[in-house]
Amino acid sequence: MAYQTIGRGASANDGTGDDLRTGAGKINANFVELYTLLGDGSALTSDTVVLRTAGQTLTTKSISLTDNTLTGTTAEFNTALSDDDFATLTNTVTLTNKTIDLTDNTLSGTTAEFNTALSDDNFATLAGTETVTNKTVNLANNTVTGTTAEFNTALSDDSFATLTNTVTLTNKTIDLTDNTVSGTTSDFNTALSDGDFATIAGTETLTNKTLTTPDLDSPTVDDIVFTGTTENTTLSAVDPSSSFTINLPAANATGRQIELTNDWVTINADGSTASASVNSNIKYFVDTSGGVMTLNLPAISGVTDGDTITIKDTGSAGTNNITIVTNASETIEGSATDVTVSTNYTLKRYVYSSDAGEWLDIS
Numbered sequence: 001m002a003y004q005t006i007g008r009g010a011s012a013n014d015g016t017g018d019d020l021r022t023g024a025g026k027i028n029a030n031f032v033e034l035y036t037l038l039g040d041g042s043a044l045t046s047d048t049v050v051l052r053t054a055g056q057t058l059t060t061k062s063i064s065l066t067d068n069t070l071t072g073t074t075a076e077f078n079t080a081l082s083d084d085d086f087a088t089l090t091n092t093v094t095l096t097n098k099t100i101d102l103t104d105n106t107l108s109g110t111t112a113e114f115n116t117a118l119s120d121d122n123f124a125t126l127a128g129t130e131t132v133t134n135k136t137v138n139l140a141n142n143t144v145t146g147t148t149a150e151f152n153t154a155l156s157d158d159s160f161a162t163l164t165n166t167v168t169l170t171n172k173t174i175d176l177t178d179n180t181v182s183g184t185t186s187d188f189n190t191a192l193s194d195g196d197f198a199t200i201a202g203t204e205t206l207t208n209k210t211l212t213t214p215d216l217d218s219p220t221v222d223d224i225v226f227t228g229t230t231e232n233t234t235l236s237a238v239d240p241s242s243s244f245t246i247n248l249p250a251a252n253a254t255g256r257q258i259e260l261t262n263d264w265v266t267i268n269a270d271g272s273t274a275s276a277s278v279n280s281n282i283k284y285f286v287d288t289s290g291g292v293m294t295l296n297l298p299a300i301s302g303v304t305d306g307d308t309i310t311i312k313d314t315g316s317a318g319t320n321n322i323t324i325v326t327n328a329s330e331t332i333e334g335s336a337t338d339v340t341v342s343t344n345y346t347l348k349r350y351v352y353s354s355d356a357g358e359w360l361d362i363s
Contacts, residue, residue, distance in 0.1 A: 001033050269293045269320065280307035280352065288313070288320035297350070297359065299327045305354035308362075310347070318344040331358045 004026040009017030018026070032041065039045045063070070078085045087093045100107065115122045124130045137144060152159045161167045174181065189196045198204045264283045267276055269291040277296045278284055280303045286293055295311060313322060322341035326332055332339060332350065341348060350359040 001029065004029055266314075267293065267295075278309055278311070280309055283310040283312070285312050285314050286322055287316060288322060289316040290320075292320045292323070294323045294325060296325050297327050297330070297332075300330050300352065300357070303352045305352060307352045308349060309359075310349045311341070312348075313341055313344060313346045315344045317341045317346055322346075324348065326359070333358065333361055 006023040006026050007016070007018040009015065017023075035041050035044060072080075074086060074088055074091060085093070087095060109117075111123060111125050111128060122130070124132055146154075148160060148162050148165065159167070161169060183191075185197060185199055185202060196204070198206060264285055266285040266287060268287045269289070274291055275294040275296065278298065280298055284295070286295070297309065311322070311324065324332075324339040324341065326336055326338070329336065339348070347363055348361070349363045351362050352358075353360050
């Protein structure tokens with residue numbers, strides 16, 4: 001409540017001042033406010049009154065900082081603090097037995113200052129050069145960089161092999177699934193201690209080798225041995241210069257023999273149901289003493305005008321027939337019917353005519 005002044009008028013008894021009742025009310029209101037502030041409203045306090053501007057010592061008081069503000073210098077607060085000193089934001093003090101929560105606080109300083117603060121060791125920094133001992137570096141989150149010489153200096157018992165330098169590897173396994181080994185034939189042959197490599201484009205002599213489904217172009221071969229269980233084995237020879245014999249496997253494992261003598265080829269049945277494909281411009285002796293034989297003529301798409309095929313029975317066709325089969329819808333002199341040779345020593349000779357579009361019998 002604001003202080004209430006009793007109106008006295010402009011002059012005595014001029015009738016402009018407060019009457020006695022109003023003046024007494026103002027006096028009572030002013031005293032009530034003083035008794036409330038300095039006591040309990042009806043009686044004054046027996047303690048010392050604290051004034052706003054006077055310097056006084058407060059004892060056993062609680063000051064609510066919600067409605068009050070304490071101000072003073074660091075020295076004044078330290079004087080008020082009886083058992084220690086305050087640490088402030090800007091002054092330099094030594095903290096003892098303190099825990100600093102780095103979630104809300106930041107420590108800053110030079111490397112030298114941190115090392116001075118660290119009593120039993122020194123810090124390693126990102127930019128500094130330090131020797132790290134007995135440390136584990138997680139390469140998932142860290143990167144180690146340096147020259148080859150620096151890494152080799154760090155490696156105590158060996159040296160590193162790098163992608164671009166030249167080193168000799170000993171007792172190493174290279175997984176070719178994820179790696180590529182490259183070099184010249186000479187490089188590989190130098191690396192191979194007990195032999196030399198054969199290459200696709202090079203000219204080498206092969207000894208005691210097994211070839212699976214080979215395509216031989218103008219080879220010089222002493223012996224060819226066919227292995228495995230495949231019954232139909234094909235060997236094409238163009239203009240053989242001398243006689244040679246090839247033993248082909250058969251279903252009953254007794255062997256089917258084809259013998260090339262100059263431009264004549266001998267086909268021997270092996271006792272099982274046998275078949276063979278014949279080629280144009282080759283003469284065939286057919287020996288069926290061991291069983292019947294079916295000969296398949298070549299496709300017309302693969303022959304030219306004037307190509308011939310000669311088939312001569314060696315004397316057993318009367319017992320074991322020779323059957324000559326055309327290819328698909330192709331014909332022999334207008335007939336798609338297979339030709340059966342059932343007379344001993346029969347000679348069959350066919351020539352292909354491009355005008356007729358079929359094989360002609362010129363036996």
